[in-house]
Amino acid sequence: MPVPMELCRIMTSDISEGQYIFLREIDGERTFPIVIGLFEATSIDRRVRGVTSPRPLTHDLIVSVVENMGGELQDVIISELKDHTYYAKLRVRHDGELIEIDARPSDAIAVAVTCDPVLPIYVNEDVLNDVMREQ
Amino acid sequence: MPVPMELCRIMTSDISEGQYIFLREIDGERTFPIVIGLFEATSIDRRVRGVTSPRPLTHDLIVSVVENMGGELQDVIISELKDHTYYAKLRVRHDGELIEIDARPSDAIAVAVTCDPVLPIYVNEDVLNDVMREQ
Numbered sequence: 001m002p003v004p005m006e007l008c009r010i011m012t013s014d015i016s017e018g019q020y021i022f023l024r025e026i027d028g029e030r031t032f033p034i035v036i037g038l039f040e041a042t043s044i045d046r047r048v049r050g051v052t053s054p055r056p057l058t059h060d061l062i063v064s065v066v067e068n069m070g071g072e073l074q075d076v077i078i079s080e081l082k083d084h085t086y087y088a089k090l091r092v093r094h095d096g097e098l099i100e101i102d103a104r105p106s107d108a109i110a111v112a113v114t115c116d117p118v119l120p121i122y123v124n125e126d127v128l129n130d131v132m133r134e135q
Numbered sequence: 136m137p138v139p140m141e142l143c144r145i146m147t148s149d150i151s152e153g154q155y156i157f158l159r160e161i162d163g164e165r166t167f168p169i170v171i172g173l174f175e176a177t178s179i180d181r182r183v184r185g186v187t188s189p190r191p192l193t194h195d196l197i198v199s200v201v202e203n204m205g206g207e208l209q210d211v212i213i214s215e216l217k218d219h220t221y222y223a224k225l226r227v228r229h230d231g232e233l234i235e236i237d238a239r240p241s242d243a244i245a246v247a248v249t250c251d252p253v254l255p256i257y258v259n260e261d262v263l264n265d266v267m268r269e270q
Contacts, residue, residue, distance in 0.1 A: 057239075061238050065227075101200055
């Protein structure tokens with residue numbers, strides 16, 4: 001079962017390789033970090049802070065591609081954890097179908113927070129159980 | 136008229152804000168630089184050097200979104216130069232239509248070099264004339 005989560009914290013540092021975002025269960029207490037790249041962290045941070053750009057940035061372009069092709073972003077889901085790597089999907093409604101597009105969690109969450117309103121973010125229950133066991 | 140161009144040089148520097156890519160006319164001599172961000176320059180550079188990633192990077196995700204939604208990236212075009220800012224478009228074939236999606240040149244060219252084979256890159260003749268006058 002997909003568990004609804006929200007982005008609760010972004011930790012960026014120019015001097016370290018890995019940046020962190022933290023997801024928190026909306027109807028519960030569970031929270032966990034995901035290590036992401038600096039570009040994606042900056043992109044997420046800008047959007048959360050409401051910084052706008054005169055030209056479409058890369059994650060704006062992803063949203064724009066979906067919309068221009070007649071699709072509608074429905075939500076994003078962190079669907080798997082394999083060998084310490086999280087796998088995510090963008091879920092798009094298009095021509096009455098649900099299309100799932102493989103993505104890194106960082107891009108999926110950047111796309112989620114680029115949308116207005118912000119897209120729902122889910123994590124599969126199995127993934128959440130695995131990550132909580134490891135903590 | 137759109138003029139076919141190719142990416143002929145990428146100049147990246149970690150210590151300066153602006154990075155440069157140079158486009159060169161395929162059937163002629165004209166060449167000009169475009170200032171882009173470090174992330175986009177790095178993304179273009181990786182692809183030109185054939186560096187692959189186990190997971191889809193952000194520009195891979197754009198290509199994947201188009202393909203998953205049943206579209207086909209046809210080419211990219213730098214269509215306008217306004218107030219020293221270049222405007223570009225991704226051109227996508229979808230359901231027998233040609234869809235033009237507003238993008239920054241850096242993202243458009245990163246998408247072009249992400250595709251295999253690399254997408255044609257065009258610059259509108261007017262833009263090329265303007266930029267050559269300014270050089």
